Amino acid sequence: MSVSNQYNMYKSIRNLLNSSISTKEISRTTSISPTTVNELRNESRDIDKTSFQNAFSLYNMSIKHKLNEEYLSKERNKGYTPSVPLQMAxxxxxxxxxxxxxxxxxxxxxxxxxxxxxxxxxxxxxxxxxxxxxxxxxxxxxxxxxxxxxxxxxxxxxxxxxxxxxxxxxxxxxxxxxxxxxxxxxxxxxxxxxxxxxxxPSITSESAYSLYTLNNKLIMFLSAFDNYHNDFTSVFKERELKLSDAANDVVKIQDILNRNYNLPSHLKSIAYIPNKKHINRSRSFVNSPENDTYVKLLYSNYEIWIPYQIFQEKGDIFDNQEMQSLFHALNIENAITKKSSIKNTIQSFQSIDDIQTIYFDEASN
Incomplete structure (x- = not known):
């Protein structure tokens, strides 16, 4: 037996003898006479002078009552352990x-x-x-x-x-x-x-948004606002989807990224991607953010994608009531400086075939 193990065994027996467990109970459990137990307790007999069988019985009893030194040492170190066995502090x-x-x-x-x-x-x-x-x-x-x-x-x-x-x-x-x-x-x-x-407390839900990266930019995809595919399962919808409702998630994301990840929350532009620009609108593309995104909010270091389709076929999409409700909810309706599309001028009768983008004044936003 090593010196370390011998010391732990000695200390464990002494812990048992110094405990509140009665001599009668120790004697009954270990089959050691009460006289011998009392002599060991009052130290008139040395532990190292008792028989190995007695010492072994006393040690096993200390383990049973969690008085053994190995257990107590771990208990003493609890709350003061600077590292766990992962090779990391x-x-x-x-x-x-x-x-x-x-x-x-x-x-x-x-x-x-x-x-x-x-x-x-x-x-x-x-x-x-x-x-x-x-x-x-x-x-x-x-x-x-x-x-x-x-x-x-x-x-x-x-x-x-x-x-x-x-x-x-x-x-x-x-x-x-x-x-x-x-x-x-x-x-x-x-x-x-x-x-x-x-x-x-929890501050998000599992369906709130998904995170992606594209060209070194963080993409936040608001999957809960897919009003195209939700039409197939409208019977299960708890509420009618509104584009303006997405503003609450947008503001939360802006705050999270600005406060916790030092990403500026300045909104540079909003783009609307018409349905015809998508490669495929079959059910197999339900979980494809690139194919399902219609509204994109672009920032310096990240983008927020919203899979919300506005059912308007002609004219300026940003004059649409739903889009205006989003501007109002984001408090940006007065920050608009210019609009841009493939054609310089958008007439009310022109089909929405191209991506339309609206830009914002940095000083106003």
Whole structure:
């Protein structure tokens, strides 16, 4: 037996002897006479002078009552563990129920040192968003699933149970309390250094928007405003879609990207892409943002795409009542400076065959 193991065994037995467990109970459990147990307790007999069988029985009893030194050492270190076995100095772990909440709170997965918004030219790519993240002392963010951890919150199931078991290894807080925190909150954050939990409310829904990149720009696709394909399932719609309702999501996105990711919220232009410009409008293209987008809001570093079709075949699309309602909801109706299309002048009888764009004055917007 190594010196370290011998010391732990000795300390474990002493922990048992110094506990409130009665001599009678120790004697009954270990089959050691009460006289011998009392002598060991009052130290008139040294532990290292007792038989190996007695020492082994006392040590096993200390384990049963969680008085062994190995267990107590781990308990003492809970809440003060500067790192977990991931070869990283972790500060926090944060887990959300809704897929977009960590993004909305400013925690975006970084898979490499390159910008998460960079990608191949002319290729629309999905941006991977994490629902569970490890945050290191130096501020790096890593997806928990990249290390084999599948965590979740706000219900009692496999994902939340995984998180409870993981956190119970490091926290002094009782497991049942951890389970309650994990099972009843939308966003849970645990601080390894301070052994504290913080909880936050959800601020997004799964269907609010999807994230893509295109030509080094972030694309926010408001999938909930697809009024073309929703017509096929109108019986299931909870409410009638209105273009002006998208303004609320637009403002939220502007705030998130400006406040958390330092992306300016100045709206440079709005483009309307007529139905005829789309390659294919079959049902097989329901989930294709490039084919389903009609309204594009363009900013310096990102774009917001809205799959809302305005059923107008002729004239200036920006004079349309639905488009005007969007301008009003965004409070930009007075910031318009010029319109542009393939033709310099749009007459009321002209078909909407080309992309129409309206630009905004930077000083006014």
């Amino acid at each position: 972790l500060k926090k772990v944060v887990v959300s129920f809704e897929p977009l909440d960590l993004f909305a709170y400013g925690i975006l997965k970084t898979a490499s040192s390159q910008s998460v918004f960079s990608n191949q030219d002319n290729v629309l790519q999905n941006v991977p968003i994490t629902k569970s993240a490890f945050i290191t002392k130096d501020g790096q963010v890593f997806d928990c699933e990249d290390f084999g951890y599948q965590f979740n919150v706000r219900y009692y199931g496999t994902g939340p149970s995984n998180l409870v078991r993981f956190l119970s290894k490091f926290s002094k807080i009782e497991t049942e309390k951890i389970r309650e925190i994990v099972g009843t909150n939308s966003i849970v954050e645990y601080d390894f250094l301070n052994d504290t939990f913080s909880t936050y």
